[in-house]
Amino acid sequence: MSCRTLADRIDALLPQTQCTKCGYDGCRPYADAIAGATAPINRCPPGGEEGIAALSALLGVPALPLDTDRGEPGPLRVARIDESHCIGCTLCIQACPVDAIVGANKHMHTVLDDWCTGCDLCVAPCPVDCIEMVPAGRAWRAQDAAVSRERHRAHLARTARLAADNARLMAPEAPAEPAAPAADAGNEERKRSAIESALARARARRNATQP
Numbered sequence: 001m002s003c004r005t006l007a008d009r010i011d012a013l014l015p016q017t018q019c020t021k022c023g024y025d026g027c028r029p030y031a032d033a034i035a036g037a038t039a040p041i042n043r044c045p046p047g048g049e050e051g052i053a054a055l056s057a058l059l060g061v062p063a064l065p066l067d068t069d070r071g072e073p074g075p076l077r078v079a080r081i082d083e084s085h086c087i088g089c090t091l092c093i094q095a096c097p098v099d100a101i102v103g104a105n106k107h108m109h110t111v112l113d114d115w116c117t118g119c120d121l122c123v124a125p126c127p128v129d130c131i132e133m134v135p136a137g138r139a140w141r142a143q144d145a146a147v148s149r150e151r152h153r154a155h156l157a158r159t160a161r162l163a164a165d166n167a168r169l170m171a172p173e174a175p176a177e178p179a180a181p182a183a184d185a186g187n188e189e190r191k192r193s194a195i196e197s198a199l200a201r202a203r204a205r206r207n208a209t210q211p
Contacts, residue, residue: 007035013054015046016145018097018152019119021071026097026152040064045071046118046140076136078116079123083108085130092122092131098151099158117148 011031022043024030033039034055041055042064049066056063066073079101081092088106093099100116103109113136123131 004035007031009058010034010055011149013047013051013058014044014145015051015140016148016152017046017117017119017140018148019046019071019117019121020097021045023070027149028152034059040067042067043070045073048073076138076140077118077120077133078113078136079111079118079120079131080134081109081111082130082132083110085128087128089127091125091127095121095125097121097155098148099155100151115147115151117144 007028008031011028014027014031016027018026020026022030022039024033024039030039030043034041041059041061042052044051045066045068047054049063052063052066055061079092081101086103086108088103088108090103090105090109092109093101093103097119098115098117100112101109101122102112116136118133118136118140120133123133
């Protein structure tokens with residue numbers, strides 16, 4: 001089994017909340033680290049003991065107690081914005097790993113509950129503390145994980161494009177093309193001599209034909 005295939009199988013068992021509580025920038029980097037034997041299997045609070053058991057069975061390693069320093073497992077919660085206090089700063093939009101918050105600069109934002117993973121990454125950046133996590137009233141399903149995985153990939157691709165566009169805009173202008181080297185002075189002198197000789201011959205012919 002290749003490391004990449006193993007990472008794919010590990011990633012399929014992770015909840016895809018992209019909460020980064022494991023210490024990695026999303027579920028896929030954590031899966032890569034587990035596959036590379038550089039991270040333990042017990043760092044995912046949203047996956048809980050059930051997730052640890054699934055990873056233990058896949059990898060053939062002993063199950064470990066959940067590392068609660070990373071967070072506590074619990075029912076799914078979703079972000080809720082107090083729209084009366086939202087100042088439209090867009091910091092929560094930038095923080096959301098699955099683009100589940102919509103709005104525009106200096107306009108009210110709102111959370112799409114069906115897309116929210118409960119990661120709570122939007123809470124800390126809010127400068128007016130108008131975001132809270134509330135019970136979702138439903139369980140996180142395999143279908144939710146699949147949708148979240150694709151939305152996270154799309155989010156990463158979009159942010160990479162924006163970063164590349166900004167880098168191009170901020171890059172210094174390319175230096176002007178160097179001017180073509182001056183023609184060789186000797187060549188220029190020969191050209192002038194040839195032209196002057198031709199003009200002299202033409203004048204001589206014209207004078208010879210005049211009465």
